[in-house]
Amino acid sequence: MKPGRYISLLWRVSIRRQLILGFALASLALMLGFGYLVLEQQRDALYRSSEERATSLALALTISGTSWTLANDLVGLQELVQGFAKTPDLQRAYFLNMRGEVLASTNAAEAGFFVTDAISRNMLASTTRNTVILINQKNQLAVAHPILSSGRHLGWVRVEMSRDSANQNLANLTEAWLEFVLFAVLTVSAVALALAHRLTRGLNHLMHVAAEVEHGQAELRSDVGREDEIGVLARHLDRMLDALSRQEGKIRNLAFYDTLTRLPNRRLLLDRLGQVRSASKRSGRYAALMFIDLDNFKPLNDTHGHHVGDLLLIEVARRISNCVREQDTVARFGGDEFIVMLNELTADKESSRFQAGVVAEKIRSILAEPYLLSVMHEGETEPSIVEHRCTSSIGVVMFINHENSENDLIKWADMAMYQAKEGGRNRVHFFES
Known part of the structure; x- marks a missing residue:
């Protein structure tokens, strides 16, 4: 049997199943929707935080390394950039001159090489004096800040960071949220089961009375001894049966004559x-x-x-x-x-x-x-x-x-x-x- 047909059969067979399935699906939809919004907001916040960290790091390196770059002190630049090497999520940070040569890098072996990728070439050709976001992806972030001195453009500081910490926080939050969704759906389903049992117990009695009356036991009545809506329904059913017994002739008349014009x-x-x-x-x-x-x-x-x-x-x-x-x-x-x-x-x-x-x-x-x-x-x-x-x-x-x-x-x-x-x-x- 196809899943859709099976769910449709479960939905139609009984009110009890409809209540349980309806409550479960409604709570699941609400929790999924709410959780999705929360996760989206949390992801945006974590990603903004990682951008701010990368931007701050690039700015700090720029401020500290401007004098070393002006003096062309590569040893000083290397010592400076190595001081930031253990920054969490930092993949690499390096100084570039305007020709694209790596002056100093957290990966010391890169010093003296030239960058040739398209992103770096576009960065070197830029005349902006502000921080530039070069890469902004799910797993990686790269920013660059110009090195300026007395209006002269000396080079660039480029910082590349992973988003492993942010993604791990999101994964942990997602796992906790899914566990909570499961707990909430099970709790709501249990409450729905209890309510459905109480509700359908009275309805089953009314169904039994209606079936017996249909088979000729017109004197049978359906008092369930309850004061809720089921009890009200039972009393209305009793009064309806009494009225049907008294007005059977009128009912036959209604079957063959128009009620408005007679x-x-x-x-x-x-x-x-x-x-x-x-x-x-x-x-x-x-x-x-x-x-x-x-x-x-x-x-x-x-x-x-x-x-x-x-x-x-x-x-x-x-x-x-x-x-x-x-x-x-x-x-x-x-x-x-x-x-x-x-x-x-x-x-x-x-x-x-x-x-x-x-x-x-x-x-x-x-x-x-x-x-x-x-x-x-x-x-x-x-x-x-x-x-x-x-x-x-x-x-x-x-x-x-x-x-x-x-x-x-x-x-x-x-x-x-x-x-x-x-x-x-x-x-x-x-x-x-």
Whole structure:
């Protein structure tokens, strides 16, 4: 199994593992981030310190060796530079004249030789009167300082130092930091394990109760005797089970009716549509399915809020219901979409189409009338009236003894509705196969 898949499986299986893994990863990320910043700051500080030491050493050699260089006293220069030979991290220090000849060096064998490397040639060609950093790398630092006397440029002092001490300090600090990170992550994981055990113990009991209720033991309750969030959840679960027992009929009603308009919802619509198709096939009479979509509904929601939009949907449902027979079905399909199903029309297609068209036009006309919505705003004692105009586009499909599915009929009515919209809205369009 791939590592990523294994970690994903550990994460999904249980809350306990999620808590432990989440706490461990979070603490690890925080410690790594914080430690990285600290190490970066410490490294910068140590490297600056090594630069300052090298610069100070070069300046000290320059000040002490200027008179010896002016007198061309190579013995004195050699004794001077050898006095600094045991400086920690010093690799070498040497005096150069302007021709690049080594006058004196901590490595005495270099005296009399000429430097020819590119860095040294650039240094000799420089006219600066300040300290120059020649090499600034992770493991090595080289600085140079000009030897000046009465405005004359006599030569250079070059100091090369390693950064072994600084790097060793960083290594020691990194090792101590990693040990601390490991200790911190283990400690946080142990605390997370204890918390997860206490938390999931109550959750496991609630899971057991829920499973038993699912299998028919509706009288079982989940009191865990705790006052924390798990206890609160258990008491809420008990009250929910009590409410479900008392209101099972209401729950069944919610499954088949839209809570806002009290019209049949999509599930009940599909069931009734299946029944109408079967009845139409037996009787030989046509039936009609209308797909209604409001044309100017969104601006009302955007301007006055969804609660005002809900008032309009309720009024739309009432108006449509008043336009059809008791045996017909008006359903809310979703959002601002409604479906009307007319059954038991006639055996003649044109006559049935005419009847459906009359009802559709009646619905379109009444939905186009102004809406006066009574809205109570916060802080007001009297409701205010919101007037809105909202037309509808209606697609109609006729069917009899139909072999196609309920979803096909709805799709065709929907297509006809979109053709009504494309035709200018506020109109009725019949689907033509």
